[in-house]
Amino acid sequence: MRVALFATCLVDTVVPQVAMATARLLERLGHEVVVPPGQACCGQMHVNTGYRREAVPIVANHVRAFAGAEAVVSPSGSCVASIHHQQALVLRRAGEDGLAAEAEALAGRTYELSQFLVDVLGVTDVGAYYPHRVTYHPTCHSLRLLRVGDRPLQLLRAVRGLTLVELPAAEQCCGFGGTFSVKNADTSTAMLTDKMANVLSTHAEVCTAGDASCLMHIGGGLSRLRSGTRTVHLAEILASTEDAVTPRQTTEPAVPA
């Protein structure tokens, strides 16, 4: 299958290795990966902060950039949820009905990574090797908007060498919440502290999730505490093999102390 990769603005700009891992994983599974160079952002940050009018051209750019794609895959539950649940609404509110219909059709062909692997490709064993103790945080939008359920866990359980440890109170939000993390920095930090306490109680080396944004928040806290536990995106784990470990993550923390 020819898969268009939507890196997301955050991954593209701050943690490009997550998108690279996604691309290598899909190629290893025998699919052709294309990266539309016009891609930027899904518009979620604008919508969720109250700038729904300003989100309209961003969404329009997204729809343009991925026009004609057979399938779009993204390593982010949150951005895919925004594509599914917000883009068409925002366009319709702005009177862009034609574009909204296009966005809706595109959303129908857009998948979060774990959903694409398990539901579309029908694989749970992606041939990965990752000899580490790992705990998984189900991010809110993966869990409650996309309902990815245990798909990421199915994928992780099939990774050779990986020890999966259950995260206590896993379904509680980590406190990131987009601009919530700075507009309500104290509350966000209080939520993060409890999430970190739960992560650290597992004695995992690695905390993984399907969203680089939440991981940047959790990882930023763990790194500040010099905890030694690092955050690694699900795509990076699934891309790892004995021969070709993904760039900069099997032995080094994603956000080192």
Place this chain on the structure above:
Amino acid sequence: MTTTPVRPGETPLAPGAPRSGTTFLGLPTAPRGVGHLRGDRPFPEAARDALRDGQLRANLGHATSTIRAKRAKVVGEVPDWEQLRQAGKALKASTMARLDEHLVELERQVAARGGTVHWARDADEANAIVTRLVQATGADEVVKVKSMATQEIGLNEALESAGITAHETDLAELIVQLGDDAPSHILVPAIHKNRAEIREIFLRTMPGVDPELTDEPRRLAMAARKHLRERFLRARVAISGANFAVAETGTLAVVESEGNGRMCLTLPQTLITVMGIEKLVPTWRDLEVFLQLLPRSSTGERMNPYTSMWSGVTPGDGPQEFHLVLLDNGRTAVLADEVGREALHCIRCSACLNVCPVYERTGGHSYGSVYPGPIGAVLSPQLTGVEDNASLPYASSLCGACYDACPVAIDIPSILVHLRAEHVEAQQRTTPEAAAFRLLSRAMSNPRLWHLTQRAASLGRFLARGKPTMPAALPPPASAWTRSRDLPAPPRETFVQQWTRERGGRS
């Protein structure tokens, strides 16, 4: 007393708070200082103090996790819970669509059964009506059933300034009242207090309390019982709220756990009920759905211990005088908002508070309104007008736990996002934030500009001076992040750049 019913279809903004993008047609419905719908500080500021209170955090963490587990267990037993939720949602939506007609029917039915209906445009009018009704009986004290509507309008304070003492009879409301405190939860107003703190309040404030009182729950309940019993027996006037009003029969319903409500609703000569106009259901059959949804969602019980219903007055049985005060206080304005009106579907179960990770840590007082938590964050700003409560729609990480828990499936996260936009669009001047978001919007909608922006961002790596993370001491607004979290240094190259360089024109 006004006799004109509120007709949402005809006058969606009258009486209404000023709303963005529309003409200001009337006085704010909940004037400052009367309704308890606003705090004196923005949420982040109030939360900052609450977060430092370790005792509060411990009390709330314990209480909310206990109720969460109870709720999850009893909700899990109902095989058709999702269908019930959708039924509740549909009933509320169809009721709201014809609220004006149902309200007039309710008035007709209550009057036909010997009750009197009063219409209150706002908190001030409601307080004036109730005060006048109590004064007409000659009583100088009243007993009260736990009621959010009377907390919202600040009735106790209004009565007090007229020389009338209001006695709260719900145990938690009593604790709050005796402690000269404010409720912090819709269902459990004293959720922020633990047993030891409650004992201390009773010892300090309860006349004639046993000085040997311990913090054993039974001993505390018995002390409250003795204190309240005297007041029940001498009360001539009771004031209640209502969980539901059935339009077709003029029947009011109060659902409770302690039996204090039953005492108030049956013993006194005069009963005054203050009810928000959205509490109405058209028919008795509708109660079938809500009486299943409410107790499981709120107290985590299969059925609540006491469900009291009354229709007008019955000679020789119970109160001989019944007044129903129908309260608008901003609700008609909420009804006018196509997205926000869903907040009026709330049945005040407080399930959303108990699952909210923000509420669990900041407590209810941080919200500044009697309606805290996720539902408060969408209801309070709409009742007052968003600009009067602008920090509340942002008091959420949009995790969505509230939507999942809501027994009538109110999409709280979507309403929060909608209200944020209402706030942004109401600004007359360009804020620095708006300027930044507009610039970013231009960049993110034009690939060439976007790549330039990304290149500029990648220069941030020089601040890190070769380290993998940025310095912790960055100027605002970055400091809001870096005070508690490291920020990774941006890479030299973005993914798209690297891909294009390595794969050339293959994309």
